Amino acid sequence: MLTVTNLDAYYGQFHVLKNVSIDVREGEVAVMLGPNGHGKSTLLKAICGLAERVAGTIKYEGREITGMPAEKLVNQGVIYIAENRELFPHMTVLENLKLGAYSKNARQHEKRNLEKVFRLFPRLAERRRQLASTMSGGEARMLAIARGLMSNADFLCVDEPSLGLQPNLRIEVFNIIQEVNRQGKTILLVEQNIPQITEMADKLYVLEEGRITFQGDRSEALSNDHLKEIFLGM
Amino acid sequence: MLIELIDVFISGLTNGSVYALMAVGLTLVYGVSKAFNFAYGSFFSMGGYLAWLLLVGLGLMGGYVIIFIIAIPVLLAVGYGVERAIVAPLRKRSDWEVKVMMITLGLALLLDNAYQVGFGARMKSLPTMVEGAMIMGDVVLSYQDMVIFVLSIGGIVCFRWILNNTRIGMAVRAVAQNPAGAQIVGIPKDVIFGATFAISTVMVGVGGILLSQKYFVSPTGGWDILVKSWVITAFGGMGSIRGSLYAAFILGMLEAFVGWIFGMTWVLFAMFGVLLIILAVRPQGLLGKWG
Amino acid sequence: MAVIMAVIYGIVGVMPIFVGDVRFIMHILIMCLIWAVVAACWDLIMGFAGIFSFGQVAFFVMGAYGSAILASRLHITPILAMVLSGGITAAIGVLVGLPCLRLKGAYIALVTFAVHMILEPFLKGDMGRFLGTGGSRGILTIPPIELFEVTFSSAAPVPFFYLTLLLSILCTVIILIVIKSYWGTAFLALKDSEDFAMSLGVSAFKYKLMVFALTSFLTGMIGGFYGHYVGMLSTRMLGIDLFVTLMIMLVIGGIGQYPGAILGAFITVSLNEMLAPLGTYRPLTLGALVVVLVLLLPDGVIGLIRKVSGDEAEGAGVSRY
Numbered sequence: 001m002l003t004v005t006n007l008d009a010y011y012g013q014f015h016v017l018k019n020v021s022i023d024v025r026e027g028e029v030a031v032m033l034g035p036n037g038h039g040k041s042t043l044l045k046a047i048c049g050l051a052e053r054v055a056g057t058i059k060y061e062g063r064e065i066t067g068m069p070a071e072k073l074v075n076q077g078v079i080y081i082a083e084n085r086e087l088f089p090h091m092t093v094l095e096n097l098k099l100g101a102y103s104k105n106a107r108q109h110e111k112r113n114l115e116k117v118f119r120l121f122p123r124l125a126e127r128r129r130q131l132a133s134t135m136s137g138g139e140a141r142m143l144a145i146a147r148g149l150m151s152n153a154d155f156l157c158v159d160e161p162s163l164g165l166q167p168n169l170r171i172e173v174f175n176i177i178q179e180v181n182r183q184g185k186t187i188l189l190v191e192q193n194i195p196q197i198t199e200m201a202d203k204l205y206v207l208e209e210g211r212i213t214f215q216g217d218r219s220e221a222l223s224n225d226h227l228k229e230i231f232l233g234m
Numbered sequence: 235m236l237i238e239l240i241d242v243f244i245s246g247l248t249n250g251s252v253y254a255l256m257a258v259g260l261t262l263v264y265g266v267s268k269a270f271n272f273a274y275g276s277f278f279s280m281g282g283y284l285a286w287l288l289l290v291g292l293g294l295m296g297g298y299v300i301i302f303i304i305a306i307p308v309l310l311a312v313g314y315g316v317e318r319a320i321v322a323p324l325r326k327r328s329d330w331e332v333k334v335m336m337i338t339l340g341l342a343l344l345l346d347n348a349y350q351v352g353f354g355a356r357m358k359s360l361p362t363m364v365e366g367a368m369i370m371g372d373v374v375l376s377y378q379d380m381v382i383f384v385l386s387i388g389g390i391v392c393f394r395w396i397l398n399n400t401r402i403g404m405a406v407r408a409v410a411q412n413p414a415g416a417q418i419v420g421i422p423k424d425v426i427f428g429a430t431f432a433i434s435t436v437m438v439g440v441g442g443i444l445l446s447q448k449y450f451v452s453p454t455g456g457w458d459i460l461v462k463s464w465v466i467t468a469f470g471g472m473g474s475i476r477g478s479l480y481a482a483f484i485l486g487m488l489e490a491f492v493g494w495i496f497g498m499t500w501v502l503f504a505m506f507g508v509l510l511i512i513l514a515v516r517p518q519g520l521l522g523k524w525g
Numbered sequence: 526m527a528v529i530m531a532v533i534y535g536i537v538g539v540m541p542i543f544v545g546d547v548r549f550i551m552h553i554l555i556m557c558l559i560w561a562v563v564a565a566c567w568d569l570i571m572g573f574a575g576i577f578s579f580g581q582v583a584f585f586v587m588g589a590y591g592s593a594i595l596a597s598r599l600h601i602t603p604i605l606a607m608v609l610s611g612g613i614t615a616a617i618g619v620l621v622g623l624p625c626l627r628l629k630g631a632y633i634a635l636v637t638f639a640v641h642m643i644l645e646p647f648l649k650g651d652m653g654r655f656l657g658t659g660g661s662r663g664i665l666t667i668p669p670i671e672l673f674e675v676t677f678s679s680a681a682p683v684p685f686f687y688l689t690l691l692l693s694i695l696c697t698v699i700i701l702i703v704i705k706s707y708w709g710t711a712f713l714a715l716k717d718s719e720d721f722a723m724s725l726g727v728s729a730f731k732y733k734l735m736v737f738a739l740t741s742f743l744t745g746m747i748g749g750f751y752g753h754y755v756g757m758l759s760t761r762m763l764g765i766d767l768f769v770t771l772m773i774m775l776v777i778g779g780i781g782q783y784p785g786a787i788l789g790a791f792i793t794v795s796l797n798e799m800l801a802p803l804g805t806y807r808p809l810t811l812g813a814l815v816v817v818l819v820l821l822l823p824d825g826v827i828g829l830i831r832k833v834s835g836d837e838a839e840g841a842g843v844s845r846y
Contacts, residue, residue, distance in 0.1 A: 050414070074420035086415035088408050099408050102401075103420030151419060270631045320816055329780060331630055332577055333819055336772055340815025343769045347809035457765070461642050464635050472631070499650055502643050509639065513632065514624045 001026040001186050002047070002078075002155060007056035009039070009046045016042045018210040020056075024155075029177070029187045029200050033227075034207035040190040043207065044157045047188070048080035049073045060155065074103040079153035081144055083163045089133035093124055093143060096132050100150030109152045117146045120179065138169040145176060149185075156180070158189045174200060198222060237372045242494045243487070248379040248448075250486020251386035252441045256459065257466035257478040258390055259437030265473030266410040267427045268331065269321055272338040274463060275456025276345035277435050280312070281305060281442025282451030283349055286358050298363050298443075305443060306436055313435025316341070317428040325427075342456070349453040357452035363444075382444045389440065393433070394475060406430060410473065438463070461502070462489075465509045471519025480520060526701060529827075530784045533791065534694055541683050551682035553798050555754065558686075558693040561790040562747040564774040565697045565783070566740040572781030573704055573712045574736045577630045580621065580637035582768045583644045584741045585748035588614045589758050590648065592749025593667040594657045603670040607749035614745025615738045622737035626730055645763045663759030670753045679754060692750060696743050697787055703739065704783055708732060766808040769815055770797055776818045779825020788826060 002024045009017035016039045024030045034040045045051045047058055049070040058066045060078055070080065080086075088096055097117060101110040118125035121142050127135070132143060141161060148156055161177065162170040178200050181187050191197050198204070204221045206214035214227055221227050256278070263269055284305045288294045294301075320337050324330040367376040397403040408416040409426045417423055438459070442451070445459075466485050470477030485505060492504045512519065537554060544550040567581045591610030595601045601609065625636040648658045658664065669678035670688070677685045703709060711732055752758050770793060778789025800807045822829065 048418070050417070070417040071420050071422050074418070080418050082415075082418075086412060086418055088411045088415060090411055091404075091407065095404060099404055099416075099419050099421070101419075102405065102408075106420070147419065264631065268631075270634065320820065323820060327823060332571060332780065333823075335577065335579075335634055336776065337816055337819040339765075339772065340769060340812045340819065342812070343765050343808055344812030344816065346765070347805070347812060351805060351809065454765075457642065461639060465639070468632060468635055499646050502646055506639050506643050509636070510624055513628060513636070517628050517632075 001028075001061060002188065003057075003059045004043075004047065005057045005059075007043070007046060007054060007058065009042050009051050009055075010053040011042060012052070016210055017046065017054075020207070020210070020212055022205055022212070022215070024186060024188050024203070026186050027181075027184070028202040029181050029189060030203045030205065031197055031201040032188065032190045032205045032207055033192070033197070034190075036192060038208050039210045040207050041159055044080065044159050044188070044190055048078060048157055050080065071103075074151050074153065075105055077153045078155045078157065079148045079151045081148035081156055081158045081161075083141065083144065083160055087132045087140060087144060087147070090131060092129050092131055093135075094128040096143060096147050097124075097128075097150050100147035101152070103151055106150060106152040110150070113150050113152060117149050120149075120176065121146050138165055138172070141165065141169075141173055142176070145173075145180070149180065154185060156185050156187045158187060160190055160192065162191060162194055170194070171196065238494075240373050242490045244375065244379060246487035246490030247483070248382050248486075249445070249489065250483040251383045252444050253462060253466055253486050254479050254482030255386040255389050256438045256441040256463045257470065257482050258393065258475050259434035259441075260463045261467045261470070261473055261475065261478050262406075262430050262437075263434045264467070266406060266430045269334045269427075269431070270331070270338070271431070271434070272335055272460070273316075273342040273345060274338075274434075274438055275458070275460030276342045277309070277313070277438045277456070278442040278445075278459045279349055279451055279453065279456040280345065281309065281439030282360070282446030282455070283353055283358075284308060284439070285443045285446060286353070286360055286451060289361060290358070298447075301443065302440070305439060309436045309439035310432045313432035314428045316435070317431035321431065322424060322427065346453045346456070353453070355453060357450040357455070359450045360447040363447050378448060382448065385444060386441070389437065390475070390479065393437075397475075402429075458502075462505065465505050467519075468509060469512050469519055471521045474519065474521040477519055477521035526705070526784055530697065530701065530787065533784065533787055534690065537791070538690055541686055545683045548682055551686055552679070553794060555682070555686055555689050557791045557794045558689045559747055559751050559754075560771070560774060560794050561787040562693055562696040563744055563771060564778065564786040564790040565700050566744045567771065567775055568778070568780065568783055568786035569700050569703060570736055570740045571775070572779075572783065572786075573709060574733055575630075575712065576626070576733055576737065577634040578637045578737070578740075579634050579768075580618075580640045581740075581744060582763065582771060583637075583641040584614050584618060584744040585751070586644060586648075586758075586760075586762050587617060588745025588748030589752035589762075590658055590664070591745065593664050593752045593758055596668050596753070597664070597666065598657050603668055603749075603753045604672060607746050607753070610749040611742045611744075611746030614748070615742035618737050618741025618745075619734060622734050626733045626737065641763065641768070645760045648760050648763075661760065663757060663761075664752075665757045667752050667756050667758065669756070670750070679756070685754070689750070689754075692747070696747060697784065699739075699743070701783065703736070708736070712736075766811060769808075769811050773811065773815055773818065775825075776815060776822065777825055779822075779828040782825050782827040782831075785825045785827035792826070 004020060004022045007017055007020045008015065020043060032040050032043065042051055046054045049068050054067060056066065057064060060076055063076065065073060065076060065078070088099065097114060098110065101107055101113060123139060124143060124146055132140065135143065145161070158177065161173050165173065174196060177187060177189065198218055198221060201218055203217055204215070205212055206227065214224065260274055263271055285301050288301055288304060320341065321334055324333045324337065327333060362378050363381055364377040367374050397406060405416065405421045406426055408421055409423055413423055462485070466481045467478055469485065470481030488504060488508065489501045492501050537558070540554055541551065563581060563585055570576050570578050588610045591613050592603065592606040595606035595609055596603045621636060621640055625633045647653050649661045654660045669676055677688050679685060774789035774793040775786055777792050778785030778787065800810055803810055824832070
């Protein structure tokens with residue numbers, strides 16, 4: 001569904017990603033692990049048209065999307081979901097969700113998606129009139145995911161959904177993501193080093209110093225001692 | 235004495251309403267795109283000259299209704315064109331903020347002198363919008379002032395409604411609050427920047443028509459308006475519409491009363507003094523953010 | 526930087542050998558040297574310190590009026606009056622800087638430009654007349670500079686030229702030293718990231734205020750010098766065209782591309798003289814010039830030279846796409 005081939009990305013003078021290639025198939029949850037500052041988020045941003053300078057090719061469903069600006073990418077069916085920095089703080093939950101469906105092909109499904117999202121996140125339905133800036137960390141994370149779902153995209157790029165959350169909230173967020181995946185969305189997820197992550201991953205990548213240093217499915221990951229020790233905390 | 239006071243009060247109220255309209259336009263562009271437009275006052279004069287050209291120069295019939303029907307699309311197009319042509323290309327540079335100030339200052343000099351070459355250096359007066367007045371005892375309330383007040387406030391109310399209740403309005407607020415977030419959900423940032431610039435040009439241009447027919451229009455008359463709109467915006471809090479509204483009426487009154495008591499030359503000093511005090515006490519202005 | 530400055534001043538310094546008896550050209554050269562200081566100050570404050578000050582012309586005019594009044598009313602010798610007037614301008618600069626340096630960019634532009642806007646009604650008004658500004662008529666007789674019993678005036682352009690050259694070099698070298706010093710480094714750090722620089726113990730406010738004081742002092746002083754040179758002053762200088770002309774110097778030279786501003790001043794003053802036949806179309810052309818130059822010459826002449834010679838690392842301000 002999404003293929004990245006020989007991708008290089010730069011941040012200012014820094015060469016952040018070096019020759020990165022990944023391949024995510026439809027219906028999968030692909031997880032990208034790696035230490036902070038080694039380029040995981042940059043990879044997601046490069047895919048979603050938010051990086052400064054990229055070289056290489058990114059293809060989504062056979063169409064080339066390299067360097068396509070984020071506002072156009074939504075219409076292609078790819079959405080970037082950040083932790084919670086990208087919400088609109090002085091707007092209500094409902095307004096945030098409605099704006100999530102701003103893109104052309106999301107607009108016609110707005111009603112249906114809103115119902116779906118409220119079923120998935122009953123908390124957000126209760127708080128639809130609350131301002132986004134007054135929500136707790138966990139709720140804001142839920143709102144970010146919900147807003148991403150409103151775009152009607154089939155491919156979700158989720159950036160560190162567990163960042164700064166308590167363990168029990170993390171599990172909740174992961175459960176939601178799994179549920180979203182079961183409902184038919186393909187997911188590329190970036191995380192630091194979370195033990196629970198392997199349970200949901202169909203495929204794992206490890207990104208260190210801008211290069212892919214490991215790739216494989218769940219069982220391969222679990223049999224890799226280096227990986228187990230460093231990233232999965234086992 | 236009391237009658238004079240009421241006259242001064244009415245004058246402050248009328249001018250304040252137009253200042254509010256123009257300050258909202260300025261705060262809109264700054265709030266959404268952080269661009270500061272030094273040619274804002276020149277767009278004020280543009281409105282005045284446009285009306286003069288149509289009414290006196292071309293002798294168009296149909297009065298001010300026709301003027302607004304023609305002027306608003308023209309101003310929209312000018313605003314959008316200016317944004318796309320000279321502001322947008324600067325945005326990708328890290329020092330774009332100061333570059334935008336410089337380029338719009340250059341544009342202001344260009345426009346002011348174009349007016350001077352085209353219309354002459356002397357001020358021009360326009361026919362009044364409506365004649366007559368409502369007389370209540372000793373108090374005279376001219377229809378002109380009433381029309382100015384209603385149109386300005388109507389414009390602001392209309393704008394606020396659009397901002398709060400329509401899809402495009404929501405997109406504008408979204409870009410103001412979080413440009414990256416807006417981009418992610420598919421809002422074309424550049425179009426919104428252009429559109430807000432165009433709307434602000436209409437607001438100040440219409441302000442120019444409203445005030446020019448009450449006073450006059452001159453090539454450099456816009457500078458006064460630029461500074462006043464600016465002071466009001468800073469006073470009310472950059473990016474706050476409600477703040478601009480309050481500030482415009484406070485400063486409109488200040489202008490009317492200082493002008494009445496000490497003379498018009500003192501108005502600018504008084505405004506500057508108020509600005510310094512406000513910024514020292516409350517740097518973010520009366521009200522923060524978009525409300 | 527120092528090399529480029531030496532070349533510029535070197536070339537200008539030998540000019541009188543060739544054109545010393547052409548009074549008109551000597552006048553242009555003297556104006557170039559004066560405006561070079563004003564533009565260099567603006568570059569220091571805006572290009573390096575990152576303060577959007579739009580009061581540069583206002584400080585220049587304040588200095589000019591101040592020195593003229595001190596010399597003609599209080600009979601202070603012009604050189605001393607210039608320095609005193611620079612001091613007064615610096616004090617006003619600090620007064621303006623105190624409230625607005627804690628604010629964000631656009632607000633500083635607002636307050637400083639407001640100073641520019643209210644200076645004209647002030648100088649023309651009752652308060653100005655009380656101080657001796659001559660109201661809308663201006664000051665018509667300003668004593669020339671006297672040094673060691675020698676009178677420097679526009680009547681003898683060559684000696685006056687060398688006096689101006691000396692003063693111009695002195696001022697711009699001070700600015701160069703500031704840019705090269707710890708201050709300059711601190712400013713570059715502040716521009717990159719205010720938080721980061723503060724964590725290193727760089728007090729943004731203190732440095733900004735100091736730079737505000739220094740530039741308004743130098744600008745005020747050179748303004749005084751200008752007044753003694755031309756012998757008369759009026760508020761016409763506060764028109765937007767002069768402001769924009771100064772801006773063109775910076776745009777041509779390149780913001781933050783010191784000593785580009787000096788080069789920009791030389792080019793702009795000469796260019797402006799060449800545009801004189803345009804008459805009423807001259808300010809219109811200047812405005813158009815700004816629009817075109819800001820778009821086409823983003824880092825000025827110096828930036829262009831650096832880019833052509835492949836030294837791109839120093840070309841400041843361009844974000845990479």
